Amino acid sequence: MLCPRCGEANAFGAKFCMRCGSPLAAETVVGLAAPRVMQPLPGSPALGPAENSGKAIASLICGFFAWIFPAAVAAIILGHVSLSEIGRSAGRLTGRGMAIAGLVMGYAGLFFIPFILIIAAIAIPNLLRSREAANEASAIGSLRTINVAAISYSSQYGNGFPPSLAAMDGVQNGSPSCDDPQLIDPALASGQKSGYIFTYAPAGTQIRDDAKGKGCTSPGSDAFELHADPVTRGTTGQRSFYTDQSGVIRSEANGPASADSTPIEY
Numbered sequence: 001m002l003c004p005r006c007g008e009a010n011a012f013g014a015k016f017c018m019r020c021g022s023p024l025a026a027e028t029v030v031g032l033a034a035p036r037v038m039q040p041l042p043g044s045p046a047l048g049p050a051e052n053s054g055k056a057i058a059s060l061i062c063g064f065f066a067w068i069f070p071a072a073v074a075a076i077i078l079g080h081v082s083l084s085e086i087g088r089s090a091g092r093l094t095g096r097g098m099a100i101a102g103l104v105m106g107y108a109g110l111f112f113i114p115f116i117l118i119i120a121a122i123a124i125p126n127l128l129r130s131r132e133a134a135n136e137a138s139a140i141g142s143l144r145t146i147n148v149a150a151i152s153y154s155s156q157y158g159n160g161f162p163p164s165l166a167a168m169d170g171v172q173n174g175s176p177s178c179d180d181p182q183l184i185d186p187a188l189a190s191g192q193k194s195g196y197i198f199t200y201a202p203a204g205t206q207i208r209d210d211a212k213g214k215g216c217t218s219p220g221s222d223a224f225e226l227h228a229d230p231v232t233r234g235t236t237g238q239r240s241f242y243t244d245q246s247g248v249i250r251s252e253a254n255g256p257a258s259a260d261s262t263p264i265e266y
Helices: 054-062 069-088 096-157
Strands: 196-203 223-228 240-244 250-252
Touching: 054 069, 054 096, 069 096, 069 240, 096 196, 096 240
Parallel strands: none
Antiparallel strands: 196 223, 223 240, 240 250
């Protein structure tokens, strides 16, 4: 049968034109008059149920994630395709507003993505440097704390300097004593804190006679070396630090520090 709107030849029994989508008049059955079907006027939208364009919906969804580059491109492509299909559907497809919204958000995403990348390129390195600086400052403070604790241990118990970092802790063991002096916090006594690893090396360990009477069962040391190195150089910190019983803190910019490294400025 011929479509009364566009003249396209359609199969017998078809309800809608395969070209323009207009409804077709029902065929006359022998002996019965077919019900009269209202034909759309030329240029008017086609009659029949309309449905939302899936591509328009997809464009809108992608638009919500337009700050991600692939989603912005998808929103633009789907928006244009859906608008084209809606225009050719003679009213069978709806969703023009969703397609336009997806297009707007997609183009906005493409416009702002370069600015977001530029801001990220500037901000992230600054944040990393700030984190490194904060960790380095914390490491220097921890070295000073250990130095003071070592001197306090030696002065109070007469056992030289502590035999280890763990020997300066003992917070969980009741009242302070020579074996548990409770001079530093457990995190620092563990040897790792704020992105730095602390290595304590005693020298000339022995138990002094005076210390035995003060409850000391672990040998103290005549001297010690203390190193602080970043867990991941360039991420948790850049500089390494060194100190000993003299209390002077030294640093190296790109490797382990030693007694020959440059003293830091207070």
